Amino acid sequence: xxxxxxxxxxxxxxxxxxxxxxxxxxxxxxxxxxxxxxxxxxxxxxxxxxxxxxxxxxxxxxxxxxxxxxxxxxxxxxxxxxxxxxxxxxxxxxxxxxxxxxxxxxxxxxxxxxxxxxxxxxxxxxxxxxxxxxxxxxxxxxxxxxxxxxxxxxxxxxxxxxxxxxxxxxxxxxxxxxxxxxxxxxxxxxxxxxxxxxxxxxxxxxxxxxxxxxxxxxxxxxxxxxxxxxxxxxxxxxxxxxxxxxxxxxxxxxxxxxxxxxxxxxxxxxxxxxxxxxxxxxxxxxxxxxxxxxxxxxxxxxxxxxxxxxxxxxxxxxxxxxxxxxxxxxxxxxxxxxxxxxxxxxxxxxxxxxxxxxxxxxxxxxxxxxxxxxxxxxxxxxxxxxxxxxxxxxxxxxxxxxxxxxxxxxxxxxxxxxxxxxxxxxxxxxxxxxxxxxxxxxxxxxxxxxxxxxxxxxxxxxxxxxxxxxxxxxxxxxxxxx
Amino acid sequence: xxxxxxxxxxxxxxxxxxxxxxxxxxxxxxxxxxxxxxxxxxxxxxxxxxxxxxxxxxxxxxxxxxxxxxxxxxxxxxxxxxxxxxxxxxxxxxxxxxxxxxxxxxxxxxxxxxxxxxxxxxxxxxxxxxxxxxxxxxxxxxxxxxxxxxxxxxxxxxxxxxxxxxxxxxxxxxxxxxxxxxxxxxxxxxxxxxxxxxxxxxxxxxxxxxxxxxxxxxxxxxxxxxxxxxxxxxxxxxxxxxxxxxxxxxxxxxxxxxxxxxxxxxxxxxxxxxxxxxxxxxxxxxxxxxxxxxxxxxxxxxxxxxxxxxxxxxxxxxxxxxxxxxxxxxxxxxxxxxxxxxxxxxxxxxxxxxxxxxxxxxxxxxxxxxxxxxxxxxxxxxxxxxxxxxxxxxxxxxxxxxxxxxxxxxxxxxxxxxxxxxxxxxxxxxxxxxxxxxxxxxxxxxxxxxxxxxxxxxxxxxxxxxxxxxxxxxxxxxxxxx
Numbered sequence: 001x002x003x004x005x006x007x008x009x010x011x012x013x014x015x016x017x018x019x020x021x022x023x024x025x026x027x028x029x030x031x032x033x034x035x036x037x038x039x040x041x042x043x044x045x046x047x048x049x050x051x052x053x054x055x056x057x058x059x060x061x062x063x064x065x066x067x068x069x070x071x072x073x074x075x076x077x078x079x080x081x082x083x084x085x086x087x088x089x090x091x092x093x094x095x096x097x098x099x100x101x102x103x104x105x106x107x108x109x110x111x112x113x114x115x116x117x118x119x120x121x122x123x124x125x126x127x128x129x130x131x132x133x134x135x136x137x138x139x140x141x142x143x144x145x146x147x148x149x150x151x152x153x154x155x156x157x158x159x160x161x162x163x164x165x166x167x168x169x170x171x172x173x174x175x176x177x178x179x180x181x182x183x184x185x186x187x188x189x190x191x192x193x194x195x196x197x198x199x200x201x202x203x204x205x206x207x208x209x210x211x212x213x214x215x216x217x218x219x220x221x222x223x224x225x226x227x228x229x230x231x232x233x234x235x236x237x238x239x240x241x242x243x244x245x246x247x248x249x250x251x252x253x254x255x256x257x258x259x260x261x262x263x264x265x266x267x268x269x270x271x272x273x274x275x276x277x278x279x280x281x282x283x284x285x286x287x288x289x290x291x292x293x294x295x296x297x298x299x300x301x302x303x304x305x306x307x308x309x310x311x312x313x314x315x316x317x318x319x320x321x322x323x324x325x326x327x328x329x330x331x332x333x334x335x336x337x338x339x340x341x342x343x344x345x346x347x348x349x350x351x352x353x354x355x356x357x358x359x360x361x362x363x364x365x366x367x368x369x370x371x372x373x374x375x376x377x378x379x380x381x382x383x384x385x386x387x388x389x390x391x392x393x394x395x396x397x398x399x400x401x402x403x404x405x406x407x408x409x410x411x412x413x414x415x416x417x418x419x420x421x422x423x424x425x426x427x428x429x430x431x432x433x434x435x436x437x438x439x440x441x442x443x444x445x446x447x448x449x450x451x452x453x454x455x456x457x458x459x460x461x462x463x464x465x466x467x468x469x470x471x472x473x474x475x476x477x478x479x480x481x482x
Numbered sequence: 483x484x485x486x487x488x489x490x491x492x493x494x495x496x497x498x499x500x501x502x503x504x505x506x507x508x509x510x511x512x513x514x515x516x517x518x519x520x521x522x523x524x525x526x527x528x529x530x531x532x533x534x535x536x537x538x539x540x541x542x543x544x545x546x547x548x549x550x551x552x553x554x555x556x557x558x559x560x561x562x563x564x565x566x567x568x569x570x571x572x573x574x575x576x577x578x579x580x581x582x583x584x585x586x587x588x589x590x591x592x593x594x595x596x597x598x599x600x601x602x603x604x605x606x607x608x609x610x611x612x613x614x615x616x617x618x619x620x621x622x623x624x625x626x627x628x629x630x631x632x633x634x635x636x637x638x639x640x641x642x643x644x645x646x647x648x649x650x651x652x653x654x655x656x657x658x659x660x661x662x663x664x665x666x667x668x669x670x671x672x673x674x675x676x677x678x679x680x681x682x683x684x685x686x687x688x689x690x691x692x693x694x695x696x697x698x699x700x701x702x703x704x705x706x707x708x709x710x711x712x713x714x715x716x717x718x719x720x721x722x723x724x725x726x727x728x729x730x731x732x733x734x735x736x737x738x739x740x741x742x743x744x745x746x747x748x749x750x751x752x753x754x755x756x757x758x759x760x761x762x763x764x765x766x767x768x769x770x771x772x773x774x775x776x777x778x779x780x781x782x783x784x785x786x787x788x789x790x791x792x793x794x795x796x797x798x799x800x801x802x803x804x805x806x807x808x809x810x811x812x813x814x815x816x817x818x819x820x821x822x823x824x825x826x827x828x829x830x831x832x833x834x835x836x837x838x839x840x841x842x843x844x845x846x847x848x849x850x851x852x853x854x855x856x857x858x859x860x861x862x863x864x865x866x867x868x869x870x871x872x873x874x875x876x877x878x879x880x881x882x883x884x885x886x887x888x889x890x891x892x893x894x895x896x897x898x899x900x901x902x903x904x905x906x907x908x909x910x911x912x913x914x915x916x917x918x919x920x921x922x923x924x925x926x927x928x929x930x931x932x933x934x935x936x937x938x939x940x941x942x943x944x945x946x947x948x949x950x951x952x953x954x955x956x957x958x959x960x961x962x963x964x
Contacts, residue, residue: 069750268551
């Protein structure tokens with residue numbers, strides 16, 4: 001073992017040099033076999049006299065050797081040397097690196113080098129520059145100033161309890177979701193992963209929308225479940241197609257009815273009824289991911305599936321990351337008490353609770369209306385960004401076909417007859433990042449779809465972004481035409 | 483489906499009554515079959531005239547019906563009614579609750595009702611009342627004021643990157659652990675769970691110390707691994723016994739060498755060498771949980787296993803929760819690059835990163851020396867609390883046997899010949915919470931051991947706590963003597 005300075009104590013007590021040196025030379029003496037197991041060290045008085053230090057200094061050094069297991073104190077006899085296995089000390093470090101037996105990596109994640117991106121259209125995250133920084137500062141400051149020390153407790157009452165209450169009130173008021181309580185999670189991804197852990201066993205099947213949200217599939221696969229896909233059309237998830245894939249060990253349907261990911265289509269009301277009826281009859285739980293409910297620009301959002309009376313097989317997931325900022329990792333689950341209990345049980349073992357201070361600050365932020373005002377203001381900005389992108393695409397990039405999204409932070413377009421992977425790659429080379437269809441398809445198959453997020457694209461950048469896309473489309477059409 | 487007011491838009495736009503009512507009555511008309519699929523709605527002009535509202539109001543209502551999937555716009559023809567499956571509308575909600583097929587609950591967790599606890603000795607968490615509140619406020623305020631908006635980004639550069647750098651420097655300086663980088667996790671429990679996810683498959687065996695840390699075992703079991711125990715004596719984990727349990731699919735050894743949990747014994751140096759040699763030879767990874775390294779009261783801590791040259795099979799886990807406050811859920815893993823990469827990969831799917839603002843604030847807190855000062859100050863307080871508890875137990879509770887712990891935040895005592903579960907239960911009835919041996923044994927067997935945490939026990943409470951314990955011991959001895 002490599003010698004390491006007992007750094008902390010030295011640094012903090014300022015009383016290092018002497019006893020450390022004494023301990024070190026005694027350690028050497030023993031490890032080199034000049035004192036053998038069963039032998040006694042000289043008395044501390046004798047050592048102190050020999051070394052010209054105080055007896056106290058010697059005792060501190062001996063204490064250290066006792067802690068390290070070299071010697072043991074014996075009443076009225078001093079310190080006896082303990083049995084040290086005859087290991088080759090100072091052996092050379094192994095020449096080969098240790099071979100870890102790691103589980104296979106999860107699905108590919110697009111790593112986008114942001115330093116080379118001028119038009120950021122790959123992630124539909126809220127724009128942090130729109131945040132009411134002073135209101136957030138006030139919320140943190142309030143949490144840290146007026147809260148008692150218990151804000152730093154694990155079960156921070158002033159954080160988790162208040163935030164849960166604030167979220168329950170918010171959900172009822174804004175989303176018409178009536179929850180008696182919510183479980184806080186590490187963003188919506190944490191919610192999905194926790195639900196996967198408590199609901200799924202290896203070999204179970206989860207039906208997901210295709211195209212859809214890959215990180216959710218990876219969370220299901222991480223617990224050994226299989227992912228089966230169901231088609232999506234212009235009215236959302238195809239419930240007739242769903243009927244045909246509900247065979248075998250299907251335990252869960254993962255769906256994004258408010259705004260289908262990535263097509264942004266809202267699931268039609270008749271399909272909602274049919275979906276709820278069908279899944280409940282078959283004993284299949286529904287995981288409703290309502291990730292960006294509030295971003296609808298003229299029509300009001302349809303009430304979530306979780307609003308339907310008696311539909312207690314719907315597990316409702318949402319997140320503050322999409323409403324505030326991607327760095328705010330606070331999601332929530334509304335579910336029947338038995339599921340909430342199990343989620344809490346499992347979250348103690350994997351991730352226990354959120355960050356206490358941030359939870360307390362967010363409670364203030366919601367309670368004093370800051371969140372509502374922020375959503376209201378930023379929704380207007382995102383509507384303008386959507387309109388600017390729509391106008392620019394129609395003017396500069398007629399090759400792309402799309403329906404104007406009624407809500408959400410992305411526009412789903414198709415470059416018919418072309419590979420969107422090639423288009424996206426070409427666009428990235430020119431500084432525009434977006435998500436090609438292959439990233440959102442269960443089997444990773446290529447297609448004409450492009451997911452264009454506009455939440456990070458300021459209005460004035462829209463024309464240049466559209467021109468960049470048009471150049472990429474033209475390039476691919478020219479280069480890859482037969 | 484229960485009707486829900488389109489609450490958000492109404493609330494935010496203030497333009498609710500009219501178009502909401504119009505949409506609602508059109509919806510009724512369709513769902514009652516008075517307009518059938520394929521039929522067209524009256525024109526928006528006609529509707530506006532009939533209803534005595536502006537055409538704009540009618541168009542907003544129609545837009546909502548389109549979003550809900552009742553009607554679809556047809557160029558130059560108005561709005562056509564879509565096909566609605568003939569489902570029994572307004573069906574009664576199901577009478578039986580939905581039966582979720584939940585995975586079994588994880589191991590028992592002692593729920594302690596804190597409102598009835600006067601002497602809190604069950605959890606060895608740092609005392610939040612010792613926190614330098616103004617320094618923490620400053621750190622948060624600095625993070626929120628001087629950082630750009632990017633502190634709220636998911637990959638918050640000013641949080642995660644700086645904190646990782648600060649932790650790498652801290653580990654080198656204070657613990658002699660040389661890491662090129664660390665992975666941030668959701669406390670040490672998050673670190674253990676993430677390592678379990680990337681290192682273990684169902685059926686794999688993890689060897690753990692017994693008695694030991696139950697939440698870690700539960701994290702291993704949560705991914706389907708089996709837990710096998712190895713004994714602990716007064717020099718820590720018994721490496722000879724370890725040799726005998728390393729058969730079959732043992733993939734990992736979980737160990738707490740700095741201060742064995744719960745006995746607080748430090749693993750002796752010779753055993754460290756033997757343990758490292760043995761595990762590396764057998765291809766078994768070592769998870770070293772160094773959960774409270776800094777709390778040593780006279781001797782300096784032994785360098786962690788992860789310091790040993792070439793011992794790249796050691797995965798080193800630590801946490802700031804034990805140094806700052808239980809509500810601060812920031813842990814870290816030092817491991818070879820390939821393991822760090824896989825951890826990041828999996829943490830994107832389950833829990834992605836920490837709380838951005840708190841990470842940024844903690845960077846400041848560490849960089850400006852606040853953490854060092856806090857550790858130095860609080861360690862003195864905990865040493866006094868240890869001494870007070872030791873004195874009180876010797877004076878008032880001679881029935882308990884123990885060795886004075888050289889470090890850490892707990893004292894491990896035995897009430898020989900008695901059931902510690904009965905003693906703990908009796909003590910709790912008198913307002914003292916502590917952990918009996920059964921909670922820290924792999925098979926949950928009863929025994930004489932009691933884990934007494936003193937980090938939350940102020941010096942002046944020690945005598946009363948010791949007297950309460952003594953009464954509980956006497957009661958059990960009297961009642962359960964044969």
